[in-house]
Amino acid sequence: MVPPEGRTAILAWYAATGRELAFRRSTDPYHVLVSELMAQQTQAERAALAWEAWVERWPTVADLAGAPVADVLRAWAGLGYNRRALALHRAAQAIVADHGGVVPGDVGALEALPGVGPYTARAVAALAFGRPVGAVDVNVRRVLGRMASGGAEAYAPKAMQELADAVVPPDAAAAWTHALMDLGARLCKPAKPRCADCPATAWCRYAAGERPAAAASQAPVTRRVAPRFETTRRWLRGRILDRARDVAPGEWAAYPDAIGAHQHVAVREAMLDLAAEGLLEAREGEDGPEARLPG
Numbered sequence: 001m002v003p004p005e006g007r008t009a010i011l012a013w014y015a016a017t018g019r020e021l022a023f024r025r026s027t028d029p030y031h032v033l034v035s036e037l038m039a040q041q042t043q044a045e046r047a048a049l050a051w052e053a054w055v056e057r058w059p060t061v062a063d064l065a066g067a068p069v070a071d072v073l074r075a076w077a078g079l080g081y082n083r084r085a086l087a088l089h090r091a092a093q094a095i096v097a098d099h100g101g102v103v104p105g106d107v108g109a110l111e112a113l114p115g116v117g118p119y120t121a122r123a124v125a126a127l128a129f130g131r132p133v134g135a136v137d138v139n140v141r142r143v144l145g146r147m148a149s150g151g152a153e154a155y156a157p158k159a160m161q162e163l164a165d166a167v168v169p170p171d172a173a174a175a176w177t178h179a180l181m182d183l184g185a186r187l188c189k190p191a192k193p194r195c196a197d198c199p200a201t202a203w204c205r206y207a208a209g210e211r212p213a214a215a216a217s218q219a220p221v222t223r224r225v226a227p228r229f230e231t232t233r234r235w236l237r238g239r240i241l242d243r244a245r246d247v248a249p250g251e252w253a254a255y256p257d258a259i260g261a262h263q264h265v266a267v268r269e270a271m272l273d274l275a276a277e278g279l280l281e282a283r284e285g286e287d288g289p290e291a292r293l294p295g
């Protein structure tokens, strides 16, 4: 557990040194929802740039709900994991249809929206509505686990959620959420935590040398070498979508050949998967498969 003075120190550190990210200037629930979906699996600084352009173009949830899917997918260029763009668009439509265009503040209602999982729901509830709930992503899990028990290995997901909920300062849920995210991104790194610079050092069991029993008894983790990004299906999906973004609206892009190291049959398969997910429209052209962004 993190004592009150530890929380005070972390909040003071965040107030003094927190990252200046554009989306932190807004507590509009729709703006927060956009930023949280963008910042998942995308570097926060890059997400912040995309977020500014996004909320300028679609300032309200109703604006986004009424936008063509193709425009939404074009605006998502460079952020990766394009399914998030589709989910955000569908979430906006659900908010308009089911909540009168007002983003709900209740965690359960947020989790019922397309593409919104436990983390995103709690992040929106805390950041936009000040609800005292803990948003647990991989960084926050690591930070809290280390502070409370020397490592996150000691916690099953439910126990970690309970810990995260229990330590939120009721009067500073938004700042606390940002502070833990910054701690995880800047100091409490997976391999080499910078405990000497951390505001939590005095209250942190990891910094005191403790490790959870579960971690001590586990077999050593064997790290697999990650494949080169260009050889992955994710890279290929991104290139297929980029080509569809590059043609004029309504035009079909052709995929007659291999892309990078991916054979033509793999390109066709990935394209059909993207179409099945609603990210593309596909057809058989004269020279092979063709695709375009959905209308």
Ligand code: SF4
Pocket (backbone or CB within 6 Å): 143, 146, 147, 187, 188, 189, 193, 194, 195, 196, 198, 199, 200, 201, 204, 205, 206, 207
């Ligand atoms: S003291 Fe070290 S291990 Fe503990 S939260 Fe800070 S950086 Fe992480």
